Amino acid sequence: MSEIIKTDAVVLNKLNYGDTSKIAHLFTRDFGKMSVIVKGARSPKSKIGMIVDTMNIIQVIIYKKETRDIQLISAADLLKHFPIIKEDFEKMKYATAVIELLVQLTAELDPHPKLYDGTVRIFELINSPEKNPKFYFAKYFLFFIKEIGYQFPTTHCSVCNKELTADMQVNYNYDTGIMCEVCGKDRMSHFRFTKELFNLLQCLSTKNNNIKYSDRELDTLIMLLEKFLKYNIDEFKGLRSLKIF
Known part of the structure; x- marks a missing residue:
C-alpha cells in the first residue's frame, strides 16, 4: 500500500547516492x-537538493510505500x-x-511530535547570538532523556522518596538513582553533587533559566547524563561531536 504524505521534518544528515541523487x-x-531519496539532488539546478540540507526545517511531500525502507520525496519547502x-x-x-541523539536513540517510523517540537525549539x-x-543543550539533553523513557531523577530520593533540595548532600548511583544523604550512606555512590551542581540540575529540568553556573558545571552534568544513557542503553556509545569539535 502506498500513500502521499505531507509533514514537517528536521534534516538529520544526507549522503550521495548514485550519480545524481x-x-x-x-x-x-x-x-x-525516516529515510528518503531525493532524485537529482546533486544537480546544481536542483532546488529541492539545496533545501534538503542538514539541520534545515522543511515541509515535504513524500510518496510513502510500506514495502520499501527508503521513501521518495516529490517536493520540499524550506521552513527554517x-x-x-x-x-x-x-x-x-x-x-x-x-542530531546525534536523534540518529542514535529514536526509532524508525515512531512518531513523537513533542520531541520534534522540542528539537526545533x-x-x-542555539541559533540566537546571545x-x-x-x-x-544540557536543558535539551534532560528533556530528550525524559521523552525517550529514561527520565533522570531530579526531585526526590529514589530510595525513600524524600524531596531533595539544593542544601542537601545528594549522591547518585547508576543502579539506584539519586539518593538523599541518609540513603546514600548505606549505598555506593558513583557521583556526589555539590550544592551548586544539584541546584543547576533542578533548574535545567524546569523553565527557570535565570541561574548562575560555570562552564565546568555544565560539562560535568552533560558528562553525567551521557554516562547515564550509556549505562541504560547498551547500543549508545556516546556523543562523538562533543569530543571531535
Whole structure:
C-alpha cells in the first residue's frame, strides 16, 4: 500500500547516492525518523537538493510505500534554517550533538511530535547570538532523556522518596538513582553533587533559566547524563561531536 504524505521534518544528515541523487535521513513531526531519496539532488539546478540540507526545517511531500525502507520525496519547502549555528564552532558542536541523539536513540517510523517540537525549539535557541549553546543543550539533553523513557531523577530520593533540595548532600548511583544523604550512606555512590551542581540540575529540568553556573558545571552534568544513557542503553556509545569539535 502506498500513500502521499505531507509533514514537517528536521534534516538529520544526507549522503550521495548514485550519480545524481542523495539519501537523506529525516526526523518528521508526524512519522518519526525516516529515510528518503531525493532524485537529482546533486544537480546544481536542483532546488529541492539545496533545501534538503542538514539541520534545515522543511515541509515535504513524500510518496510513502510500506514495502520499501527508503521513501521518495516529490517536493520540499524550506521552513527554517540556522545560519548563525553554521558559522559558529561552539554552536555547531552542540547542534550536531542534538542530531546525534536523534540518529542514535529514536526509532524508525515512531512518531513523537513533542520531541520534534522540542528539537526545533533548541535549534532556534542555539541559533540566537546571545544564547549559550552549552546551557541549552544540557536543558535539551534532560528533556530528550525524559521523552525517550529514561527520565533522570531530579526531585526526590529514589530510595525513600524524600524531596531533595539544593542544601542537601545528594549522591547518585547508576543502579539506584539519586539518593538523599541518609540513603546514600548505606549505598555506593558513583557521583556526589555539590550544592551548586544539584541546584543547576533542578533548574535545567524546569523553565527557570535565570541561574548562575560555570562552564565546568555544565560539562560535568552533560558528562553525567551521557554516562547515564550509556549505562541504560547498551547500543549508545556516546556523543562523538562533543569530543571531535
